[in-house]
């Protein structure tokens with residue numbers, strides 16, 4: 001038996017397989033613990049590249065953790081920032 005259980009960074013469950021950001025499948029599916037760039041993009045309703053551009057230009061909170069090449073944020077960091085940032089409305 002070469003596999004060992006690892007602890008999910010979000011829920012603390014011990015599982016055999018973790019996503020690259022250190023979460024178990026269940027937490028990834030439910031967006032628990034961390035949001036990756038993809039989940040931030042989904043929340044904001046923009047493309048992945050837009051989030052990367054925001055991050056690169058310092059127009060959004062800095063990523064709080066990094067797992068390999070994956071930047072992650074706490075959901076609340078993003079939701080609070082989004083609620084407080086100036087709106088650019090394209091639709092009435």
Ligand SMILES: [Zn+2]
Pocket residue numbers: 008009010011012013023024025026027
């Ligand atoms: Zn988990």
